Amino acid sequence: MPISLKKSHRPIESLSREAWVKAAQALIAREGVRAVAVESLAQTLGVTKGSFYWHFDNRDALIRAALEAWEQDQSADVVSRYGGISDPRRRLRLLLFAAFEDQENGLIFAALAQSGEDPRVAPFLQRATERRLAFGVEAFQALGLSGAEARQRALLAYAAYTGYFQLLRATPRVVQDVTDLSGFVHHLADALVPART
Amino acid sequence: MPISLKKSHRPIESLSREAWVKAAQALIAREGVRAVAVESLAQTLGVTKGSFYWHFDNRDALIRAALEAWEQDQSADVVSRYGGISDPRRRLRLLLFAAFEDQENGLIFAALAQSGEDPRVAPFLQRATERRLAFGVEAFQALGLSGAEARQRALLAYAAYTGYFQLLRATPRVVQDVTDLSGFVHHLADALVPART
DNA sequence: AATATACCATACGCATGCGTATTGATGTCC
DNA sequence: GGACATCAATACGCATGCGTATGGTATATT
Structure with missing residues (x-):
């Protein structure tokens, strides 16, 4: 019965794989999906391709892993942090302020939207957009608005949100x-x- | 004294060059700047590279030409069509409605914003954004708002505008x-x- | 000590895509 | 009809980037 069992034998996820994923995420956030090249990534990580193809089947697997990891901790996304507030008006306003304050998340999302044409990115973007809009629609409905009106306002709010970060990303000086x-x-x-219920 | 002078000798711009530029613009609008490849473009135009490199110095020249042509008829842009209206309230509202109705222009701009990371695109995007925002700021100031407030509202309006078309482009089903x-x-x-002055 | 596993380097094949060089075809002008 | 310009095809060199094959080294297990 080995006590110091499996220190490096099975870290379950071999540590270095994480590094690849994180580097890929950073690159996607800065330059888009198409900039993810295994050889240049290897260079920034101080290794060569030989390492990469041990951890991943191919380039697509890395991109998939990066996107999935990103989608996983969408549970930390703003919309998930404000479901508990009961007063719908308060919930909406807090959500709005929090969303615009979280520049990190906003810019990452803008970067992803920038690669939205990529068939690998599209479904992730679609799901996230749907999730966020649905949350908005519910919140506005809880405010007493009809379904159609709630959809309008949620879209308006979300367009302003995503547009703001797009502008901040593309032309920061102007913003x-x-x-x-x-x-x-x-x-x-x-x-x-x-203003009133 | 030749009467039918210079029919194909100097059409000033040799016709086929236009075709290249238009094809490049269409491609940029659909798939972004990085998708502009001379060999694939040549194929869609029914010729080979040999033709391209007679009309253009290199790939960059084509992209530049496409962007410049696009910037030229920005005079047809919405903001240019509403400078004449004197009543500032009316001008703003008409501008807003016209902007959201002109899907063609909106989507092209969204496509360009998508390639905004490209150093070739960035200055064009910057200029267009500044132009449009400046127009909005002026309009809101004409409404009696202070400079700071006018900038806020112009940014809000423009963020909603650009965000809307970004969403329409990336996830049309949701919108x-x-x-x-x-x-x-x-x-x-x-x-x-x-509501009132 | 011997073997196996985890990780990485090196070297190759292959496709894509840019740019050049050369040649060819079709006019236009004298 | 000969010279020149316009436009295009073909063939090449070169870089990048993906994926594979193979070998090497360190650690762990027995």
């Missing part, structure tokens, strides 16, 4: 002329969330 | 659940344009 972001979001929230 | 687009824009306009 940063708007110094008061909270005022920006405040106005959006006031416009979308009715 | 088309919102059947009443005019209601969508109507709400946006009401939210952004103050």
